[in-house]
Amino acid sequence: MKLRLMIGTMLIAGPFLSALTTPAGQIPLKNAPLERQTDKNLNMKRYVAAGNRAYVVGVQDGSQVPAVSLNPNGIGWHITGQMGGVWAHPIKLLNQFQFFLNGKLLPAATKFVSGEGYVRLELPRTSGLEISETQFAPDGLPVVLVGVQLSNSSPSVASFTLAIQAESELIPAYPWSGTKPTSESLHLPDQVSFDSPLGALQFFQPAQPTLSRLAWYALVSAALDPQDHQTGFQPLGASFPPNTSKHNGATGALSFQVNLNGKSSTTVWFAIAGSNVRKAEASRALLIGLAFPDQLLSAKIASRQEVLSQAQIRVPDADIQAAFDWGKLNLADMQRTVRDMRVRDTMEGTVYPPPLTPFFPVRSGFGAGYPDYPWFFGTDGAYSTFSLSAIGQWQEAKNHINTIREVSQLVNGPTGKVIHECVTDGSIYFGTNAQNGDVNETAEFATAVATLWRWSGDSSVRDDNYDFIIAGLKYITSHLVTKGLNPDGWPEGAGMVEATGMGATKLDVAVYTIRALNDLVEMADSKGDSAIRNWAAMTAGALTNNFRQDWWIPSLGLFADSLALSQVVPTDPPATLGTQPGYTQLQQLYWIDATPMETSFALTGDAAMSFPQLESSTFTGTTGFFQQGQSLPAIQGNLQASAVNTGVMAIAEANYGRMDESLRYVEFIADELDVEQPGALPELFDSPDYQYFSGGNPFGGAMVMQAWSSYGLHWPLEELYLGIKPDAPAKTLAVVPDLP
Template structure:
């Protein structure tokens, strides 16, 4: 799914809960307080743990140790980072000579809203609890060690730190690579702190002179200190991962590393029966030690206060989009934690130098700079930077969660870097590392076409939910050029279908991809909608007419038909010059995109691209075992194939594919399938996929870090699962895009919230999943206000209650999706009979009523015959 992850990932299914086996509490149950902590006690040494602030993050294992992790630079993606710079491999703590996590066993690890906590077994009469937190806005992280003893005593605390001042790019396999770019670190002790520096200029063309600094200190003076090349606590002497070739099962450093170490020793007086906390701060900068020292002072001035403020900020995140799903508490909990996952994903860096690396093959001089970039990091630890595709899917979750600021910033950062890298062509870059290096997505690269086409849709989405006219004005010109580029530069044969790479980066596909086509159509429709708001009638007419022509020809070109009952993955075989858009069928997940993409057409009800009958047929087929396993939708389904190895699973059709199946479940694929099911009112089927993403985030049998939705679920061709793999060969422990599959189905589809705040309009048309009687949500942010929604279905009566007291001057239309075959006996609005409109939509028949621009609570009651 991602440009630089084609590393032969494959994993076998593990024992999981059967799809759909979700405990359902009584329907009378009401909203419960959020679960602000999740704790695990098993396999702590094998679980990764990440704690994130917008300018700093750290990754360890759940026992508080720092084995070598990640693969972009083998073994170097964990530890402590302040983008775009790595600071340390790790920090280790010894208590009276026993290292925490090694000689003193970790008993439990807790993920909280904005922090983590590790409890250790009692040792020598002392018990230690560790709290990790990263304050936002600060290039520093904090670790608090809380000591408790039954008897008064003085504890010796050793703090080991091993530096690795290293930029996020180059990587291990690029030209140049990190071996050439990384310089040796130096260590010193100054004013109670360990001070690590890397200064100089790598012997690499176009590299710059730099001054990197990392500092480690506590909130008290040390009794002594030591310096040396080691100091990795219990991971000394280190097992070193080679730069290439087979890595050991577990490493402590890599051949890329050129760090050094030091130790600070403290005498901690612990009164009998009272807690004492020692706070240790790690701070750094890529702009010299002055900024690093300032960050260190800020972190240590009031560590407990910074922790309290972080918790308060995350409770504020939790206070938006508070849903109550009595019939699906698992999904409700997933919504709660998905909001935190999104907040965890915010990143910011300064002074990005935009250079086009051609997939790591070159290291030219920068083309320009971006003073400040803020974005939603795609995944940890190997993808914490800026992506087009990821952010455009994550945008749907972000607006549903009310997290407007970061997704606006993400889209602006994409625009800013794309304009420099691609000379204002309109093409959106694919991947930008936190130093500004563009790995893929320059004008001369083959793709990704889809993210250029998706960009206007993301802008339109954010504008509809926020009503932010300045945001629309700022990104409108770039959005126009996006679609002019796709239609003018990427359709060489003039058949209307764009060429280039899309989401599926696999061999054997045709020149023109299904997802590129689908998102181009949607992008044109969304551009036209924005153009009408801008009174740009020429652009609106052009985009609508172009989309209409594509829509008219879509089914006859792309429907594969036969017993596949699917759309083709691509057309135009590159190996056949005479190919006339012959359909190529390979069973990739992108076959769901015609059901995923909603089209806004003037004067029509918003609906997905695929026609209803074919959509229901295609979705039903995707639910069969050839496409869906225990944990959700496969990347590439099984069936007859001419590829090496033959068919590796059940067959659901007789078509012979030229590629091998890939039974790997991505959280994004589950999200797209869940949204597609909901677009057609298939909420019973949707639950299979929302539950799949919720389980890999919340089911202790499945997740690696509690509450964190991963990139890939345990699945037949992803074996072993992440927790059983080498730490240098895992997919992401936290991935932002999966939240698309939980937040959007609940807020947009089940609660039916459909804003057009740029035009001061709001529709709320809920649909309650079968077998349930009530769904509700409060504090759903829209524009500068919010809305509360409750939908009920009881005894032949449908009720929709909307509280718009915090919205001003917004025209409200409310309604309800009718159960299949239901007939309406009467409709009242606030107790008075009204004449409703019944409209046919992809979700089913909707009864809607105009309530006007009223404030306060509106109640629609539909009585069925």
């Protein structure tokens, strides 16, 4: 099919780009409802409703999955069965909450709706009442608000008791179930009481000074005065069986009397607030949430409509249009602000040392995915920065870049190496100087900074990160190169592929390093730094000159996905060894085979040989680009289709003018928009080695919403199809469309 993008309907944020405007009334967004819904398999699908301080992850029919320790059928796997519920990072507040009408548990929802910053669960008619739940988390407050809307269609007054039962689980985002120590081993029993002045259930974990933890609080209340309260594990209704599983949470309940006139409706608002620093913060969030729920919901919707108003396009393909728009909302839902972040190097989960100093009172960025990756990543941030730059979420990208830089500097010192994974409490799982990866992240960080700088024109983005980028690129091109064994200087260590059997130097690391050095050349030029400009240009030039001879395999028509060295190197001890001096080319059909085209370093003729293979059933299935291709019997492959891999192929194809072929991969991503939560772009796609809702635990798989899934939508549509290429620092804009 042909994708006819209407160039005149493109609007990009930023004062110098204001020439690209949308005619008045052509794209009405304000107050126009944007919702997606489903009524299929709700009991097998997860959802998230998120703010930047709190969020809730649950099941779309409203049923509660037991979230006790080591429950293999619960939500998530980092902390087994515990990644759902209500979170105010860096701590979890509640496993679950449930509502009761006249002592009976409300029935399962029959329809689930995703909206602009909220979700709604629509329930069957119960006791003569029409019932729905609206859930959202206002940005800036560590609170989740739940509005239970009750409609009485009869002419008579309806009098009933409405109750909420809440089960706490005050645990931090780290440790996990498989680390040393484990999450379970450090969890003290929660304490529960009734706070009479607040009319709230109070769940409490005392401070643990030996672990550098302050006291933790979770508060649950409603906008009505409670008629009764209960604490302890005795449930409210006989229809709700007691929780006999062993865990350290606590349970409490609040009951409210409601009188609803005939032919009328009301919404009873509930709030779940928490804090990892002091009760006053949780109390403030609770009180504000319950005093102004409707205003906060309106503000949330308005903020999400503002997100939609940035970088508008109109395309005739409804699926791509929806994915483009909802991808913007997904990225807004990924924003995260945490307090009291204390950085410690866990050495891949083997130790839990005292935190480094200083600690960070407040840090912001964005998570990688819900429910198991809600914290900060180097590489996810880099891919997502392309989207954030293109859609105008510049401050959000800048916040993340700053957090990654500052945490990396604290744990890695002056090397400039970028960490891989920082949990919201500050625990570093991977990516320190002592570990052999992920080397690509140091290079990708430089490109993320350069990309945001070009689009936003914010010189502080360049300046704040400039010295750090220089240090990092010098580190990976010198310290991570073993003299005498690696003659052409390819950085050694792990890259994007997390698998054994590869050589010490990886294809994605190689091309991302060259790209990063070229980005540094541009930034150094803009600062008049000739010394760094010349060093970066010389280093990039040397690598570029050797790239084809080292990596291209003419007999296969593919680039090697890794190069094996002849001896064990300290930079990557587990790497596979080569059979000859210098480099031995290895080709194991990994998705990174597309990265030379993603970065435009492949010669046109080489790309023309590679693309038919990458498009074939070896690498590409009916839903997307595989993690690893299959060539039996030698290579079993990993036939999971992933959003980031598919996005890389969409961009690679477009870089070589193959717009129709590129569009195929964009369509793959768009087709997965509603696979689980309506309006959410997932991490993995239905494919031979990954199936949704087909046995096992439907709640323990890939992410229901993933940040980098937008990479293959926003970047190709704007930068490559429409050809929007800003140079904001120079106050210039090129628009050279090349449409499918």
